[in-house]
Amino acid sequence: MVIVTETQETKIPRPPPHIPTNATCIYEKADVLDQLSEGVPPFIHISQNELFGLKRKKLREEDISVCECVYDETNPESACGERCLNVLTSTECTDGYCPCRQHCRNQKFQKCEYARTKLFKTKGRGWGLLADENIKAGQFIIEYCGEIISSEEAEKRSQAYEALGLKDAYIISLNANCFIDATKKGSLARFINHSCQPNCETRKWTVLGETRVGIFAKKDISVGTELAYDYNFEWYGGATVRCLCGAANCSLFLGAKSHGFQEYNHVWEDGDDRYTVEKIPLYDSAEDEQFSSYATSPSEHESVAGEEDEYSLVVGGIKLEADGSMGSSYVVPMEGVAAKLVETESSKEAKAFTATTAMISRIPSNTAGLKFNIGPGSTSNKKSEQTPRGRAKVSGRKQVSSKPVAELFASKEVRAEITKYEEIKNKATAELNSLYDEIRPAIEKHEGDSQDSVPTAVAKKWIHATCAKYKADFNFHFSIIKNVTCPPKLAENEAKPSSGGADGQNETM
Numbered sequence: 183m184v185i186v187t188e189t190q191e192t193k194i195p196r197p198p199p200h201i202p203t204n205a206t207c208i209y210e211k212a213d214v215l216d217q218l219s220e221g222v223p224p225f226i227h228i229s230q231n232e233l234f235g236l237k238r239k240k241l242r243e244e245d246i247s248v249c250e251c252v253y254d255e256t257n258p259e260s261a262c263g264e265r266c267l268n269v270l271t272s273t274e275c276t277d278g279y280c281p282c283r284q285h286c287r288n289q290k291f292q293k294c295e296y297a298r299t300k301l302f303k304t305k306g307r308g309w310g311l312l313a314d315e316n317i318k319a320g321q322f323i324i325e326y327c328g329e330i331i332s333s334e335e336a337e338k339r340s341q342a343y344e345a346l347g348l349k350d351a352y353i354i355s356l357n358a359n360c361f362i363d364a365t366k367k368g369s370l371a372r373f374i375n376h377s378c379q380p381n382c383e384t385r386k387w388t389v390l391g392e393t394r395v396g397i398f399a400k401k402d403i404s405v406g407t408e409l410a411y412d413y414n415f416e417w418y419g420g421a422t423v424r425c426l427c428g429a430a431n432c433s434l435f436l437g438a439k440s441h442g443f444q445e446y447n448h449v450w451e452d453g454d455d456r457y458t459v460e461k462i463p464l465y466d467s468a469e470d471e472q473f474s475s476y477a478t479s480p481s482e483h484e485s486v487a488g489e490e491d492e493y494s495l496v497v498g499g500i501k502l503e504a505d506g507s508m509g510s511s512y513v514v515p516m517e518g519v520a521a522k523l524v525e526t527e528s529s530k531e532a533k534a535f536t537a538t539t540a541m542i543s544r545i546p547s548n549t550a551g552l553k554f555n556i557g558p559g560s561t562s563n564k565k566s567e568q569t570p571r572g573r574a575k576v577s578g579r580k581q582v583s584s585k586p587v588a589e590l591f592a593s594k595e596v597r598a599e600i601t602k603y604e605e606i607k608n609k610a611t612a613e614l615n616s617l618y619d620e621i622r623p624a625i626e627k628h629e630g631d632s633q634d635s636v637p638t639a640v641a642k643k644w645i646h647a648t649c650a651k652y653k654a655d656f657n658f659h660f661s662i663i664k665n666v667t668c669p670p671k672l673a674e675n676e677a678k679p680s681s682g683g684a685d686g687q688n689e690t691m
């Protein structure tokens with residue numbers, strides 16, 4: 183098998199000269215090539231994402247986050263460890279700007295500081311990746327590299343791959359607008375399989391102003407153990423793949439946790455071991471519910487107006503360089519796929535591909551609130567509704583109105599308390615809405631690039647207002663529950679509460 187790695191000719195848009203580019207990658211490519219033995223389906227190995235039909239945003243000096251770490255020669259761990267401000271916000275330090283200079287330990291993506299891993303053939307799940315050394319919980323293992331594509335392109339490609347009969351899916355979501363496709367080009371992370379009880383997880387990091395996805399250890403992993411993460415597949419309907427992870431809590435199908443999963447729509451292919459199920463264990467849909475917040479519907483992906491890469495154009499897997507020649511790294515791998523894609527993309531029928539299996543997994547932000555998710559959907563897991571003016575409703579949930587609730591209580595004191603908390607809640611909601619209008623330009627500006635990050639000052643304001651709203655919501659509901667479960671003693675002149683409202687009629691909230 184011929185494996186072709188990225189070449190010097192591959193043109194990657196660079197930031198201006200005064201802004202540093204990726205630090206030297208110390209990853210041993212030879213190690214990778216050794217592993218790609220006979221039988222591994224061909225692909226192009228890359229250790230840095232490539233943009234397809236999208237423009238790379240220039241990194242501006244004012245966008246560089248500079249930490250406050252002080253390097254102490256007697257303690258090498260003092261350089262950008264877990265207390266580094268950048269590490270805490272999942273942002274890599276930038277060469278030339280980090281106070282710890284060459285001692286900085288927070289450039290793991292840029293320097294490809296990967297754990298040692300090894301490809302191996304699994305039973306029934308194709309190829310997989312295992313730990314080739316002991317890995318510590320929290321350790322960065324490898325970057326999920328591939329082509330960065332728009333959501334429209336992702337949909338088009340996944341349908342095309344399905345039509346071509348590709349069994350393995352390698353497209354994961356980067357944010358609402360962009361996806362990483364490691365089908366034709368990728369790092370070894372593309373071989374990591376799914377598990378419903380994973381030892382790894384995906385995390386998004388900001389590296390030189392761009393969002394990148396890394397695979398991190400969720401727990402200590404001993405040498406020889408298979409690496410796996412939860413794909414959180416987002417399915418666009420159609421065929422589903424039986425999960426063979428073997429975990430006790432297995433969801434049984436890849437994508438079973440996604441909204442798009444439709445049990446009635448399974449397509450089993452004759453003679454395909456991957457899809458053969460000897461005995462299907464009983465399926466408990468309740469298990470899905472606890473995970474349902476991971477996945478979102480396809481409609482959540484807003485399309486991006488595809489702009490051409492400044493430097494080159496990729497057509498059906500063949501890269502055309504500025505001089506019209508074909509990039510040399512594109513000649514051998516995925517020949518069949520590339521050829522068919524050229525054929526289908528150039529024909530009008532390409533658009534008429536029936537949507538069958540289109541698997542796109544979604545990467546949750548794993549920064550535990552340190553990364554500021556902001557905007558219309560940030561107060562709820564569900565996509566928030568938009569008013570005609572475009573303003574996001576803060577919550578799509580049914581609102582409880584205080585009046586009928588308060589009337590259920592005989593105590594004046596309780597009624598006053600509930601009404602007071604409702605006023606505070608309404609005020610906090612109004613403040614959040616007006617803040618959203620104020621910061622919308624900043625949000626929209628950032629949505630065009632990385633939807634996950636907005637300037638810290640804006641994020642802080644938003645977090646403050648959101649917390650105030652949550653607190654007010656909580657206090658309002660808590661005061662109702664508290665007074666229902668532990669009603670205050672009534673004053674002599676107060677009547678006993680009726681069973682159904684102040685006027686004795688049954689009322690509902």
Ligand SMILES: C[S@@+](CC[C@H](N)C(=O)[O-])C[C@H]1O[C@@H](n2cnc3c(N)ncnc32)[C@H](O)[C@@H]1O
Nearest residue numbers: 307308309349350351372373375376425426427
């Ligand atoms: C990102 S690839 C993983 C590498 C893949 N095994 C290979 O040989 O290239 C994802 C594909 O691997 C297979 N796969 C991954 N995890 C699986 C699992 N738990 N059960 C069954 N198939 C799995 C599915 O075909 C899926 O579309």
